[in-house]
Amino acid sequence: MSDKKFYRHLIRERYCKGCNICVAYCPKKVLELKDGKVFAARPDDCIGCLMCELRCPDFAIEVKPRDAAASDGADERVVDLQVPPEAHDA
């Protein structure tokens, strides 16, 4: 499994309207809705097919490559909502 690629999910909660399209079309069931907003429940299963990103009508989700070690345990509870999600890529 050394060639497995890992991805992280940049989610703009302010843009998300909870239409469920990304959750329904994720082939690996990575995403879930939580309080009407999308949330990456199983980010390690992501294969980076971009079906969620391309089909999202609200430009709310983005899939980026990441190192395997980088972000274990990072869920929405430890995310600082004051910082816009794009700021981490700047």
Add this chain to the structure above:
Amino acid sequence: MSETLSYFRQDRLPHIWCPGCGHGTITGALVRAIDRLGLDKNKIMLVSGIGCSSRAVGYLDFDTLHTAHGRALAFATGLKVARPDLKVIVMTGDGDCTAIGGNHFIHAARRNIDITTIVMNNNIYGMTSGQYSPMTPKGMLATTAPYGNSERDFDLAELAKAAGATYVARGTSFHVPMLIELLEQALQNKGFSVVEALSQCPTYMGRKNKIGSAVDMLEWIKGRTVNAKAAAALPPEKVQGKLLIGELHKSSQPEYCDEYLKATAKVRRAWKNIDGGLRGCEQNSD
């Protein structure tokens, strides 16, 4: 999308389209196509009419025109003739393009003017609460067709082809990678290009016809389309009654602006500077 988000007026987001509306997906596809082609943002003009789909230009950071209902192509034609160096893209809806602006559409296609038209077809007038449009399939329900639509619908691709458009394609908000490719092709075509993008309207089309949520509507769109390339190999009963998606027509014809400049080259004044200068033509020496 971080890169492509720079094409948006981010202070206007999130947009006001309903949850699950396909127009956002199609707008995203257009932006990705523009990004892939690496076009200059300052050389693109977006023109739209009135309707849900026409709100797209308000969210995009290009030079944009939001015009009268159905007249997007009329404004775009004037713009293109005045400034042939600009890339003009028209974003319009099915009612805007085929009902109110139907005449503008066929004549823009007939002239083969270098405009890329994206028709976001959600089969209904979404903004005014779900009246049936010329693209509502026969038998489907709408606010103004409570017993089922008794009119036949347009096949926009055939209409555009017959009227003389040089690039005609149909995509959907379900087949997004294909839609991006089609938009890329359309943007590169010199002449009138039409991309009909099937979109879902869960609020009116879905609810009136009991299709269900946005996901069910995407499945409905998937079920009523078949790839044009695959259709050639499929038995006819599998293609019967379905819409073909993909590139449907491509031809090479003289473009209107070129032809117009050629025709008027003899009688044009040769302006040397803005204050007047030398006039090349005796006829116009007023």
